[in-house]
Amino acid sequence: MSTTPAWQPHLETSTELLDPAPVAALAALLDDGLPVPGPGDTLPPLWHWVALPRWAASGVLGPDGHPRRGSFLPPVDLPRRMFAGGEIRFHAPLLVGSTVRREAEVVSVTEKNGRSGALVVVDVQIRLFDDTGQLAIEESQNLIYREAAPEPDRAAEIPSAEDTLPGPPLHRIADDAWELRTDPSLLARFSAATANAHRIHYDWPYATGVEGYPGLVVHGPLQAIALAEIHRLMHGAPVRGLRHRGRAPLFCGQRARLLATEVPDGVALELFGPGGESAGPNATVDLTTD
16 A cells, blocks of 8 residues: 555544435435435435435546545555445434534554455444434444456456346345346436445446446445345334445346345345355345344
8 A cells, every 4th residue: 555654544523414305316216115205204224325425526536536545535546446344333313404413534544465466444433413412323434445457357247238127226026035226327326316426336438447347336335225225115123233244246237136034133134146145145234123
């Protein structure tokens, strides 16, 4: 990792609106039949990722579409950035349309060597306080920076646009199983709703030619939200804690199977890509419920 000696982690504090507009945008994107959370309603689990969009000024964006590193995040020079996972504790509800205080800081930066080469793990801690000052959400996020692939990985089979089926992205196929279908418009709309300009999600030449992916990459947060949404669709109990992990990339157009399994303290949710259960899950969400 190449870093600037002057860079030091620091606490960022801001007061922000839980914006009803992107919340309504996500509800339209999911189109799953549940009521649209409006002003005064409790924000569903993980929807704070959408309700608190943070648009960076165009002048601070780097070549990948993310803000250039070296301000809040360390100046890591590895090109591939992945939202690898995290944990969240829900202490109090947040209401759509209310004002929250947000605190965020980098708590660790770790250099490692993996099977694909050098990588850097950056851990970020975020706290959200409601408009009474009560701690509502404690969250840790794990970001991973990796080297680019030497050449595009063509092992994944990416369906063509003609293979995309119309309709909402989530389709129930059994009592405890769903299918997630993605296309470029879904990824573009989710990028807009979350103020995410990372080019791997909408810029095919960049994703394949620069970062070496076989196609557009489905957002890790979109996969986690889709899994958590299954719990809501099954009329599950309120969520007290949540752990999410991204284990392998899912590419736009690849069908994914989502399974829900009850466990002693909650629900285990798994997303399997085209390799199926024999290949292991691409993403997981473990919920602790009341």
